Amino acid sequence: MNVALVGSNFALRGYLPVLKKIKEYNLKIISSRSIEKIKNNINYPKNIIFEKNWKNIFKKQIDLIILAVPPKTQQEILIYNLKFRKKIIFEKPISINYLKSRNIVNLLIEKKIKSEINLTYLNHDLFKKVKDIIDKKKLGKLINYDIKWSFISYDLNKKIRSWKTNEKLGGGIKNIFLTHVFSYCNYFFGINKLLDFNIKTKNFKNIIYKNYISCTLINSKFIKGKITVFTKDKGYQNHSIKINFSNGSLLLSTNSKDWTKNFILKLYNKKTAKTKLITSKKRYNYSDGRCNQIYIMLKNFLKKPNFNNLKICLEAEKINNKLK
Secondary structure, three states: EEEEEEEOHHHHHHHHHHHHHEEEEEOEEEEOOOOOHHHHOOOOOOEEEEEOOOOHHHHOOOOOEEOOOOOHHHHHHHHHHHOOEEEEEEOOOOOOHHHHHHHHOOOOOOOHOOEOOOHHHHHOHHHHHHHHHHHHHOOOOEEEEEEEEEEEEHHHHHOOOOOHHHHHHHHHHHHHHHHHHHHHHHHHHHHHEEEEEEEEEEEEEOOEEEEEEEEEEEEEOOEEEEEEEEEEEEOOEEEEEEEEEEEEEEEEEEEEEEOOOOOOOEEEOOOOOOEEEEOOOOOOOOOOOHHHHHHHHHHHHHOOOOOHHHHHHHHHHHHHHHOO
């Protein structure tokens, strides 16, 4: 499968190392507006083609396009690709607003364009373990859940104005962080709706940023969950997911600089009064832990098409759209 990789930062740190390890993918093109700055600083395959303008990749013999670009550019490429129908993998949020995302997903499905979205946590082995515990009722009936995620924003700390700090361009807590949380909540518990929310805004040296969001979700079976996501100035990110069941509870958590590393799953069983610890077993020796999940996603993408993750992410963006 001949591949074009579009982007610079995460494209080169996240996707490039993985593509070089999977023989079924043949990376042919790297496209970036800043290609002159980066091409002398990366270890890329021989005979690679560099393109500054992403539209030029559609003139080449390419089977798959992988996007790691800002949402506004991603939106343009996804729409442009509708007439070419190239296989495509992209990031969340899908576009800069929910309505555009909905139209794009509907057209991808209608035109049967093989597509996948990189929802990191849905490929994590411990998140899959939690899904299995819920579905098979290993700890009994689901009662409620509580999720907390505190993180360090590099752009805010460095006072960098970028799309990542601009909610209208697809950045901010809502689009970058809550889309992840809402997506795995939809994955765990079924499609959720927003019940209530509270937002606090802070001025970071003239960057107006929603630095605290708490909300309550409810699913079709009236299972409620509290979610709190906020920024902090220093330390490690802390991400915890506590789920209560009729026969026990589980806690999936990490305290790390890496988004996906060092997660530990604790299972408490009321009947035995015992706690079991489970750590992640799938490691591929990447410096960026997200590469591990990209590896799993790319291996799965070689199989039959699956639009389920697109729908899960779209429902997450639908919830985001109500946080105003």
